[in-house]
Amino acid sequence: MSTPRTPRTPRPPRPPRTQHTAPPLAIAYSPCPNDTFVFHAWAHGLVPGAPPLDVTFADIDVTNGLAERGADCPYDVLKVSYAQLPYVLDEFALLPCGGALGRGCGPLVLTREPGQAASLSGRTVAVPSERSTAYLLFRLWAAEAVPGGVGEIVVLPFHAIMPAVRDGTVDAGLVIHEARFTYPAYGLHQLADLGEHWERTTGLPIPLGAIIARRSLGAARLAELADAARASVRMAWDDPAASRAYVLEHAQEMDPAVADQHIGLYVNEFTADLGDAGYAAVRGLLTRAAAEGLVPALPPGALRLPE
Template sequence: MSQERALRIAYSPCPNDTFVFHAWAHGLVPGAPPIDVTFADIDITNGMAERGEFDVLKVSYAVLPYVLDEYALLPCGGALGRGCGPLVLTRDEGTRKGADLSGRTVAVPSERSTAYLLFRLWAAAEVPGGVGEIVVLPFHEIMPAVRDGRVDAGLVIHEARFTYQDYGLHKLADMGEHWERTTSLPIPLGAIIAKRSLGEERLRELAAAARTSVHMAWDEPEASRGYVMEHAQEMDPKVADQHIGLYVNEFTSALGEEGYAAVRGLLTRAAAEGLVPPLGPHALEL
């Protein structure tokens, strides 16, 4: 009997992803199909999705309008939440208003990221005349660029929420706070998608495997610690724990009605601003 082909999956080395997928990646989820893991930052996985390269991917919700013909959104395993949005950072403590960014250079981690959509929606409301040049940098290079004066401000994600003060930087605005205040919805960040060509039955199996992997991680958090820290890029264990606590929550287990409303809300607003193509009425369905 031939061995089942491992599905090719790509997700980031960030603690929330390694925590969520530890059990599945190590063959601990009963009945789950085997997976062959590639680690890549979210901007890379977004490009992989647009090229249709992998079976399963962790991507930005912002890329969904470009890939949903080929991929289906799984209802679990991703990252949504409250109080977990991207931040705009500056070097000058006196910078306190969006208007201070008018015409300024801002570094962002990707123009196809959820963070960028949230930033553009915030800037449309808070920055008269709009920001100036947008510079795309890998997220780990953004805070040094702001600190060294190479850009006027930076849009940061991930563990930067917990470490930006180490760079002597100051928070200008929280994109998540703006989103929650204006919509009362959780913040959609990262999605798990799988190829529609796998078939509806297999897609449901993948969703069940992701959900079980999440719950196994919650039940035995120490089991994944070695895997998490191995890929956490020299992150302090306390920061890794904060990262997991913030980004792995009830929406990781199941998007639910509120989670789907948040995703539709983000992409509908972004489409209205001309930032992404409009979604079809059934585009988010499995």
């Protein structure tokens, strides 16, 4: 005779996973390898607990202009130039991670022929944005190095600047990003390294691109976004191959080796967290620029996230 089995106690149902039910956050950043590398994990829903993103790719001159629209800006989070911060911090807060700041990564001034800084006097110079950090560094440098000042400033998308210099459309070009590695292929010459000039004269790292988020999201939400950006950076470092296809898909036919150099230069410890040195660099740049009348002065404490 068989022994009756003891009935099993039913298992309690598993609690549902915590999910964000709010609409995705609208974010705009560039298709450059450093941005796609940094945001790959977050944009693809791989960061646990992070709010979903609705991603738009846009050149830095476009995102700078969008941020300046303030409450009318259609995005919650944007990548902008650090030079743009004094114009937008009423509406947007600086996130302490996800951006580009470092050493040996500053913009270059390029010409068709070797020359001296004085040769730019009265000349036409192409720049990626009049509100870019690159242009702010250029203005601070030119005030010392170019007697009488440069001539006309022409704004071009950064990928169009080197061809314009090569073809003689402009006399010089201010370039950023992977142009540091590729300008010799255009037969161009480096007239000045503005990052080297900044580091030598200040001892500070170079602030380039910032991640900002709408203040109306609230302090808790802003802290959550900072955590998500930081986690996305660390996940990219832990598994670089995971973002490879995404990076190259948006890298505008960039050589994969150049994309790797780009990421290695612009994604560093300051991308994970600005820290004291990073904040000092941003304050140093914007305070000096304000003293020269180039940007509005920053209110005290404006760079830190609200508590």
